[in-house]
Amino acid sequence: MYQQIIEIIAIIFEMNASELSDESNITNVEQWNSMNHMKLILTLEEEFNLSINDDNAIELLSVSDICKFIEERK
Amino acid sequence: MELNGKLYQLKTLCIEDVSDNYVQWLSTPEVVEFLEIKYQTWTKQEAIEYVESFTDQQNKYLFGIYDEELHIGNATLYDINLHTGTFNLGLLIGDNNYWGKGVANDACAQLFEFAFNQLKLRKFFGGAYSNQLASRIVLKQLGCIEEAKLKDKFMHKGKLVDQVIYSLTNEQWQQNKNNYI
Numbered sequence: 001m002y003q004q005i006i007e008i009i010a011i012i013f014e015m016n017a018s019e020l021s022d023e024s025n026i027t028n029v030e031q032w033n034s035m036n037h038m039k040l041i042l043t044l045e046e047e048f049n050l051s052i053n054d055d056n057a058i059e060l061l062s063v064s065d066i067c068k069f070i071e072e073r074k
Numbered sequence: 075m076e077l078n079g080k081l082y083q084l085k086t087l088c089i090e091d092v093s094d095n096y097v098q099w100l101s102t103p104e105v106v107e108f109l110e111i112k113y114q115t116w117t118k119q120e121a122i123e124y125v126e127s128f129t130d131q132q133n134k135y136l137f138g139i140y141d142e143e144l145h146i147g148n149a150t151l152y153d154i155n156l157h158t159g160t161f162n163l164g165l166l167i168g169d170n171n172y173w174g175k176g177v178a179n180d181a182c183a184q185l186f187e188f189a190f191n192q193l194k195l196r197k198f199f200g201g202a203y204s205n206q207l208a209s210r211i212v213l214k215q216l217g218c219i220e221e222a223k224l225k226d227k228f229m230h231k232g233k234l235v236d237q238v239i240y241s242l243t244n245e246q247w248q249q250n251k252n253n254y255i
Binding site for chain 2 (some may be wrong): 026027033034035036037038041054055057058061
């Protein structure tokens with residue numbers, strides 16, 4: 001699942017997956033801007049068949065937060 | 075007055091800057107979707123009067139956001155209270171070619187720097203619709219803290235949504251700003 005999330009982020013942010021790690025977050029990934037974040041949330045909802053509300057979406061600002069969130073809901 | 079950010083410039087807006095393009099922004103649903111000005115129809119004269127209302131004021135400032143010579147949006151500091159040191163800010167990115175291009179981060183950073191370091195203000199209080207994720211993310215990235223939620227404050231596409239209140243102190247800005255200035 002971690003690798004799947006990394007690949008999703010890489011595609012949306014138009015970057016190499018090798019540039020991402022579980023330490024990647026909105027403050028250390030230049031491409032992680034507000035518009036890409038919204039695209040990411042929509043894609044995560046589709047890929048994992050989840051509904052992510054606004055308050056959750058605003059907290060999912062790192063790879064580790066996203067992995068933990070999805071793991072808890074699988 | 076001119077402020078220079080990493081990507082864009084903020085310049086005091088004058089009535090000469092009220093172009094047909096600018097007036098069009100005020101009537102474009104996607105531009106004003108999360109702004110309370112969406113309930114008003116704007117003529118050029120009304121836009122000119124709005125710009126004029128900022129002349130020689132100490133409790134509000136209106137800047138145009140520019141990419142070199144191209145006017146792409148507006149940024150305001152308002153509700154400035156010199157007694158309590160508080161203020162709010164607003165953004166309108168009218169040119170949709172610049173959506174997703176870092177305008178909000180850059181413009182907000184310049185406004186914070188101006189408010190905290192030149193005006194010596196103490197604390198920002200501002201809000202966003204709860205479903206306005208882009209703005210909430212920008213505010214979080216700049217170090218703002220979510221302080222409160224006002225239930226069912228706004229209407230968005232026929233549904234009531236909450237307003238989320240964010241704050242940022244001068245001290246917090248000094249700690250965060252090196253990433254943005």
